[in-house]
Amino acid sequence: MARKTKAEAAATREALLNAAEEVFFEKGVARTSLEQIARHAGLTRGAVYWHFKNKADLFMALVERVRMPFESLVEEVNNADTDISPLEAIRLACHAGLNHLEQPSRQRILSILLHRCEFFSDINPIEMQEKFGEECLDGMLAVFQLAHDQGLLREGLSAELAARLMQSTLGGLFHDWLRTPEAFSIRERGGEMIDTLIYLMQR
Numbered sequence: 001m002a003r004k005t006k007a008e009a010a011a012t013r014e015a016l017l018n019a020a021e022e023v024f025f026e027k028g029v030a031r032t033s034l035e036q037i038a039r040h041a042g043l044t045r046g047a048v049y050w051h052f053k054n055k056a057d058l059f060m061a062l063v064e065r066v067r068m069p070f071e072s073l074v075e076e077v078n079n080a081d082t083d084i085s086p087l088e089a090i091r092l093a094c095h096a097g098l099n100h101l102e103q104p105s106r107q108r109i110l111s112i113l114l115h116r117c118e119f120f121s122d123i124n125p126i127e128m129q130e131k132f133g134e135e136c137l138d139g140m141l142a143v144f145q146l147a148h149d150q151g152l153l154r155e156g157l158s159a160e161l162a163a164r165l166m167q168s169t170l171g172g173l174f175h176d177w178l179r180t181p182e183a184f185s186i187r188e189r190g191g192e193m194i195d196t197l198i199y200l201m202q203r
Contacts, residue, residue, distance in 0.1 A: 009051075012043065012047055012050075012051065013051045015041045015042075015043065016037060016038070016041050016043065016047065016048055016051060016052070016058070017058070017061060017062050017065070018041070019037050019038075019040040019041035020032075020037045020058055020059070020062050021062060021105065021108055021109060021112070022040060022108075023036055023037055023040050024059070024062070024112045024116060024117075025108045025111065025112055025116060028116045028117070028118065029055075029059060029112065029116060029117040029118065029123070030117075030118040032055075033055075034048045034049075034054075034055055034058070037058070054122075056122040056123045059117070059123055060123075062109060062112075063109060063113055063128065065105070065106070065109055066100075066106045066109045066110055066113075067132065074089050074090070074093045074139065074143055085147070085150070085152060086143050086144070086146040086147035086150065086152065087147045087152050087153075087198055087201070087202055089143060090140065090143050090144065090147075090166070090198065091194055091195065091198045093143075094166070094170065094190075094191075094194045095187075095191055095194065098186055098187045098190045098191060098194075099187055101174075101177075101186055101187075102185065102186060102187050107178070107181060110174065110178060111178050111181075113125060113128065113129065114129070114174075114175070114178055115178065133167065133171070136167060136170075137163055137164070137167050140163040140166055140167065141159060141160060141163040144159040144160075144162045144163045144166075145159040147159070147162070148162075151203065152202055152203055153201055153202065153203060154200075154201060154202060154203050155203065157201060162201050165197065165201070166194075166197060169193055169194070169197055170190070170194075173186065173189070173190050173193060174186075177189075177190075
């Protein structure tokens with residue numbers, strides 16, 4: 001019985017996050033109330049407060065759905081092929097990240113964070129974007145440093161500059177795509193850009 005109750009609680013939490021994703025995307029975060037989210041999920045406001053302290057807490061839980069620490073992506077690649085070079089690990093990890101982003105739910109959540117979230121309560125969207133950017137940069141830097149130490153980067157290219165070049169490329173790609181996602185496939189265009197950049201970076 002306890003197990004069923006735990007499963008039901010998890011299902012309720014997911015239903016609330018799904019509803020928040022849809023209503024935030026439609027109305028924006030600041031203009032959405034917890035009452036609207038609960039109603040959209042077919043639940044009560046009490047159910048929202050059972051799982052989340054406030055709207056900021058719910059929003060943070062929603063954004064966690066799209067967080068893809070670069071270290072985890074590289075680890076997945078390395079687990080699949082232990083003989084892979086650092087540059088190939090970066091390339092494949094970036095491709096994996098782009099594949100994730102083409103899922104409609106991830107696209108909506110990123111769009112909410114970048115374009116439909118104003119400053120409110122305890123949420124600073126700019127600060128959150130910077131935090132995710134720093135995490136991504138740190139993860140890439142560690143792998144690019146391995147590539148540098150193994151003599152894989154072209155002469156004169158530091159690990160830090162390589163990581164910043166990749167981060168800037170990905171950041172610009174995300175913003176262009178989220179403005180008009182129907183204009184191109186981020187997986188296809190992004191994959192081509194990543195492959196080209198890695199090619200230009202290597203010795």
